[in-house]
Amino acid sequence: MKKQIFFLGILSCLIFSCEKVVKPVHDINVIFDESLSNTQLDGRLLLMLSTDDSDEPRFQINDGLNTQIIFGVNVNDWAPNTPITFDASVFGYPYSSLKEIPPGEYNVQALLNVYETFDLATGQTVKLPMDNGEGQQWQRSPGNLYSTPFKIRIASNGIQNVSVTLDQEIPPIEEPKDTEWIKHIKVKSEKLSEFWGRDTYLGAHVLLPKGFDEHPEAKYPLMVFHGHFPSDFGGFRTTPPDPKMKPEFSERFNLEGYNVIEQQEAYDFYKRWNEPDFPRFIIIEIQHPTPYYDDSYAVNSASQGPYGDAITYELIPEIEKQFRGMGEGWSRFLYGGSTGGWEALAVQVNYPEEYNGCFAACPDPIDFRAYALTNIYEDDNAYYYPSAHKKLEVPSHRNYLGQLQSTLKQGNHLELVLGDKSRSGQQWDIWEATYSPQGDDGYPVRIWDKKTGKINHKVAEYWKENFDLRHILERDWDKLGDNLKGKIHIYCGDMDNYYLNNAVYLMEDFLESTTEPYYEGEVLYGDRAEHCWNGDPELPNAITRLRYNSMYVPKIMERIATSAPEGADLTSWRYE
Numbered sequence: 001m002k003k004q005i006f007f008l009g010i011l012s013c014l015i016f017s018c019e020k021v022v023k024p025v026h027d028i029n030v031i032f033d034e035s036l037s038n039t040q041l042d043g044r045l046l047l048m049l050s051t052d053d054s055d056e057p058r059f060q061i062n063d064g065l066n067t068q069i070i071f072g073v074n075v076n077d078w079a080p081n082t083p084i085t086f087d088a089s090v091f092g093y094p095y096s097s098l099k100e101i102p103p104g105e106y107n108v109q110a111l112l113n114v115y116e117t118f119d120l121a122t123g124q125t126v127k128l129p130m131d132n133g134e135g136q137q138w139q140r141s142p143g144n145l146y147s148t149p150f151k152i153r154i155a156s157n158g159i160q161n162v163s164v165t166l167d168q169e170i171p172p173i174e175e176p177k178d179t180e181w182i183k184h185i186k187v188k189s190e191k192l193s194e195f196w197g198r199d200t201y202l203g204a205h206v207l208l209p210k211g212f213d214e215h216p217e218a219k220y221p222l223m224v225f226h227g228h229f230p231s232d233f234g235g236f237r238t239t240p241p242d243p244k245m246k247p248e249f250s251e252r253f254n255l256e257g258y259n260v261i262e263q264q265e266a267y268d269f270y271k272r273w274n275e276p277d278f279p280r281f282i283i284i285e286i287q288h289p290t291p292y293y294d295d296s297y298a299v300n301s302a303s304q305g306p307y308g309d310a311i312t313y314e315l316i317p318e319i320e321k322q323f324r325g326m327g328e329g330w331s332r333f334l335y336g337g338s339t340g341g342w343e344a345l346a347v348q349v350n351y352p353e354e355y356n357g358c359f360a361a362c363p364d365p366i367d368f369r370a371y372a373l374t375n376i377y378e379d380d381n382a383y384y385y386p387s388a389h390k391k392l393e394v395p396s397h398r399n400y401l402g403q404l405q406s407t408l409k410q411g412n413h414l415e416l417v418l419g420d421k422s423r424s425g426q427q428w429d430i431w432e433a434t435y436s437p438q439g440d441d442g443y444p445v446r447i448w449d450k451k452t453g454k455i456n457h458k459v460a461e462y463w464k465e466n467f468d469l470r471h472i473l474e475r476d477w478d479k480l481g482d483n484l485k486g487k488i489h490i491y492c493g494d495m496d497n498y499y500l501n502n503a504v505y506l507m508e509d510f511l512e513s514t515t516e517p518y519y520e521g522e523v524l525y526g527d528r529a530e531h532c533w534n535g536d537p538e539l540p541n542a543i544t545r546l547r548y549n550s551m552y553v554p555k556i557m558e559r560i561a562t563s564a565p566e567g568a569d570l571t572s573w574r575y576e
Contacts, residue, residue: 024158026088026098030110032145032166034080041078041145042115042127044419046138047071047086047164049106049152056149057109058139063397063411069095072417075112076127083163093414103154110164111146113138113419118291119197124442128291128423133173135229135294136425138418142172176232181208184232187318195305202315203287205233206323207549209280210273211575218572219324221331221560222316223283224355225548226347227340229294230285235546236273237266253542265546272550276576279557282323283549286311292422292444293430298343299350299467302438303422312351329354330564333556335548337361337532342469345488349469352483357559359552361491361534362500364431367470368463370502372396372408376447376460383409383453400495400530409453416450435467470507481517486559488521489552493529493541501525 028047048057050068060068071092075084088099095101115127132142145166152162176184183206192200209220241264247257255261272278288296288307296307320327332355334344341363348358365371373394374382385392393407415424421443422429422436436444436459447463448455464471473480488511492504508523526533529541536544536551544551564570 024099024156025160026158027162028086028098028108028159029083029163030086030147030166031081031083031163032078032112036080036145036166036169038080041112042076042117043074043078043129044113044115044138044423045073045075045078045084046111046113046418047090048109048111049101050109050149051104051106053107057107058111058146061139061414063406063414065405067094067414069093069101069106070414070417071098072419074420078112091413091417093417094410096413098159101154103156105151105153107149108152108162108164109147109149110166111138112144112166113141114143114145115423116291120442121195121197122438122442124438124440126442129419129425130291131229131289131294133175135231136289136292137294138425140170142170144170146170173231176205181236181238182206182233183208183323185319185322187315189310189314191306191310191314200305202310204284204315204319205230205287206319207233207236207273207283208323209282209573210278211280212323215280215572215575216324218280218575219326219569220280220282220573221333221556222320222325223281223549223556224316224332224334224344224347225283225285225340226298226334226336226343227285227295227338229287229289233283233285235262235266235549236270237263238270240264240267250542253540255542258542261542262546265543269547269550278550279553280573280575281553282319282325284316284319286315290433292433293425295339295343295430297339297430297434298347299434301434303433303436303442303444308347308350312347312354326569328568330356330560330568333357333359333552333559335359335361335552337363337534337545337548339364341490341532342366345469345490346467348484348487349472349480352480352487355487356563357487357489357556359489359491359535359555361548362493362496362532363490363504365500365503366468366490367503367506368460368468369470370499370506372499373502374408374455376455376463377457379455381453382448382455383407383412395499397497398495398499399497400493400528402495412450412453420450422446435463437462470503470510473507474510477514481514481519484519485517486520486563488519489535489555490521490523491526491533491535492524493526493531493533495528495530496533497531500531 048070050057050060061070071090088097113129116130118126134140146168147164147166186201186203189200189202241260248259249256250258290296290304299308300306334355336344341360344358345360348355369375393409395404396408396411397406398404415426415429418424422433433444439445445459447459492501494501511519534544
């Protein structure tokens, strides 16, 4: 009997103990205040946690070693004061789940990247983040809602009773004002408006030559500086560096006072621009953000629309009309670095007679056999090297010594948190949005599974035939060669941080093999040079990246001298 009583006592204690065991909870609720909006909202809701007090969490998310933590979910028809719960099932970066976050004290912040609805000409309806003058930066986009950061503690038993309220809205951005030298233009594109189902505009910042008003008889060649979204024309300053400005250290270039250097270079360019021997050009920087990125990549695209045609046949002719450009292919030149490098080459290839030369520095992959370190045609998985027994991730970023900062998988997982369906606004997604066919749902078809890295080779073949610049040149050289002879110039560091030099090697192999005609351009490499080396063997990237608007001028003048058609105007714009 006593044994029975003892057993029952033990059993009851076990049952009681089991009832007292509490499973860890990892829940954070987010609402938005009705004072910000009384309508239902669509978008990508982002939750961020940070151990770094130096800045708001929203400014601390990246794919480098110093990144903080982020999670993301889609919201549709989200009503004010209605909680959205982030639990352990929500995918995050660099921790895939809230339950993986170590115990400790964190700053917490939430942000809604607002989506708008587009009824496309193709018949599909999509929801995407509209650019609002910031160049597709979700952290800074006007109209996005965000919360005031506050501290929470994550305990060993999880996260409980945490609620975040979106109580602030990012204000509008003031547009730049015209000056004596720099004018701003916006043109409604009929082609893009038809595609997107709403009025769509292209913009440009126009740098006028010295004596523009004093020489109404002059017509000018046009230099197109391609690159990421420009808030205004950069690198041009009419006054010396601000003496009151506090020098800042550049981690990227390991230089103290780099902000002062930038202002000095901008002022030096202003002085050079006004020297008697400097040719009188028009230079433009184009604003063409899309709902997918800060830049359209300046080509026609299934999911983004006919940006190539819109820029070449709508925007540029209007600029030339307003500012007395010559309006002829021989008088137009393209240059840029990174994204701008790819664009300069791609535009030249796609519109061979409309432009007279491209200077492509550190271009994004121009041969997809070297899509960074991935061969999208032969590899089965983008994230891992092939191996029977070992799992080794493919790198995506290095320094000039080969030291790694990120992998392809990590960068893509961050993008997946920021937005599904190629909506992150980041690098791998914009390549996908530009190069991929449009899916039945209206969004770009994935080149690979965003979580696993498995490559879709059917999509890869579409990329090959439409956007692999080396393949297109090789395939069509008998048609393109005569119109591209002397026009292709490519520059890249042999230690490019993103391994972009590998594709340049493959492109060079083809270009040097060309006959009837030989390409008559140049491909140069910077020894141990990182992204974005642009062709100067004497000066470091930190300086040459600030001299795009003047460094190719001698080569452009040589090209004009050898290629301008008989009777071309070579004098009206050469005044002192």
